[in-house]
Amino acid sequence: MSVQTQAPNKAFSGYYHRDVPEEDAELTHVGPGTPCGEYLRRFWHPVFWSSELKDLPKRIRILGEDLVIFRDGRGEIGLLALHCSHRGTSLEYGMVEGHGIRCCYHGWLYDVDGRLLEAPGEPPDSTLSERIVHGAYPTLDYHGLVFAYMGPPESRPDFPIYDSFELPGYHLAPSSRPKRDELSIDSANWLQLAENNIDVVHAVFLHYPEVARAVLAQHRPSANSDLSMDDYFNRGLPGWDAALARVRDEFQHEIIEWQESPLGVLATEARPSGDLVWVRLTDYILPNVSQFPPHRYEKAAEEVEFEPPDMTGWTVPIDDTHTIDFSFRHVRDGDSPVWSGAFAQAGNVKINRGVLRSNASLERSYEERQRQPGDYEAQQSQRAIAVHAAEHLGSTDRGVVLVRKMIREGIRAVQAGREPLRPTAGTDGRVATYCRNTILNVPSTNGGSARREQLRSTMRGIADAVLRKG
Ligand code: FES
Numbered sequence: 001m002s003v004q005t006q007a008p009n010k011a012f013s014g015y016y017h018r019d020v021p022e023e024d025a026e027l028t029h030v031g032p033g034t035p036c037g038e039y040l041r042r043f044w045h046p047v048f049w050s051s052e053l054k055d056l057p058k059r060i061r062i063l064g065e066d067l068v069i070f071r072d073g074r075g076e077i078g079l080l081a082l083h084c085s086h087r088g089t090s091l092e093y094g095m096v097e098g099h100g101i102r103c104c105y106h107g108w109l110y111d112v113d114g115r116l117l118e119a120p121g122e123p124p125d126s127t128l129s130e131r132i133v134h135g136a137y138p139t140l141d142y143h144g145l146v147f148a149y150m151g152p153p154e155s156r157p158d159f160p161i162y163d164s165f166e167l168p169g170y171h172l173a174p175s176s177r178p179k180r181d182e183l184s185i186d187s188a189n190w191l192q193l194a195e196n197n198i199d200v201v202h203a204v205f206l207h208y209p210e211v212a213r214a215v216l217a218q219h220r221p222s223a224n225s226d227l228s229m230d231d232y233f234n235r236g237l238p239g240w241d242a243a244l245a246r247v248r249d250e251f252q253h254e255i256i257e258w259q260e261s262p263l264g265v266l267a268t269e270a271r272p273s274g275d276l277v278w279v280r281l282t283d284y285i286l287p288n289v290s291q292f293p294p295h296r297y298e299k300a301a302e303e304v305e306f307e308p309p310d311m312t313g314w315t316v317p318i319d320d321t322h323t324i325d326f327s328f329r330h331v332r333d334g335d336s337p338v339w340s341g342a343f344a345q346a347g348n349v350k351i352n353r354g355v356l357r358s359n360a361s362l363e364r365s366y367e368e369r370q371r372q373p374g375d376y377e378a379q380q381s382q383r384a385i386a387v388h389a390a391e392h393l394g395s396t397d398r399g400v401v402l403v404r405k406m407i408r409e410g411i412r413a414v415q416a417g418r419e420p421l422r423p424t425a426g427t428d429g430r431v432a433t434y435c436r437n438t439i440l441n442v443p444s445t446n447g448g449s450a451r452r453e454q455l456r457s458t459m460r461g462i463a464d465a466v467l468r469k470g
């Protein structure tokens, strides 16, 4: 008897779609000795908040390594392998001293560079302290974030200072540590969180309808048990449909392109608003840094020559399936460091966009997160490690494709014994970056496709000029 096979692209063919391929280990695994882990270890990464280093040492995990971080009495920061070189007790139970950290078990005292300063139980003529060096990594406290370099000492690059860090009239405000530790950690692989930052299209379909989702919640039986499904389908959904149609229509007028830049990938977007054209440039800086200009949820109202990034963020792997974000806000001197776009209101409905862009989302109930999903829900539910072989990429994923390609090139460069593409400082010691908003008055000469061409050439002109400055 012959068994009829069914093409997997037929309706009701779930049976043929069950297999989940393996994740792309080359791009996603970060532990010591893995190709991506070795690549990421060629860069400085933020690992902790400076203001949180007090009397108690902190146990952290970065790139699959368990570490302890502390600041001693001299103000020196130590980032040491967690387990004592003697017999393995965790240094998180150690004593932070005037000079270094002392293990609780037998009192071995380590300097911030890993040298053993004292093994008090050993006889005075012991040479242990000359022979033993404990694992330690160099650190740098920059504007309130502690950065570390965890790669081979001979490949250590200078700490890159981006030009956006030193804008006249602005200062850097570091992100702060959430109230609870689990709110600072994403349960997902680093790459899917990092590449989201160049996926500017998700902002349109996930974030723009946030207010419309909150309005719809007023008609959902899951939010108010007095309501019926009739309320949901007949009173709530028409409003939602109209809001989504508006988002979709406006998006059809938008132009988005991605290209390689000396730093990684540059995303360029152009949106019309009457005669004005809003051009938005977003930096993806290899391997895991992003810079965003302010998001203008309202339409552009006047010309703006240059609006700098309002955020620079790092997506730092804890291990293969956990990730932590650190960021600086670029705050205009005299302004509050709180993100000005954090809240939105429509009628009596108010939403906290800050929560929807972070794992502070976890503080909400499961049903609330289903009704109003944010970045955390979208990214963490891609699976602990997103499976690229199961994806079906479209034209709007070009930025993601470029980022993966460039990361793979970097990984393979390191595997071949070369240095990967890393940010290079100019003669002024600063690394040129490209992120910005520009709003220009470009009166429409004609509608339709002519207007689209006008937007495209305006956008490309700005991107070309900005890239040349580097
Ligand atoms: S285990 Fe740390 S001093 Fe003995």
Ligand SMILES: [Fe+2]
Binding pocket: 202, 203, 206, 207, 357, 375
């Ligand atoms: Fe987002």
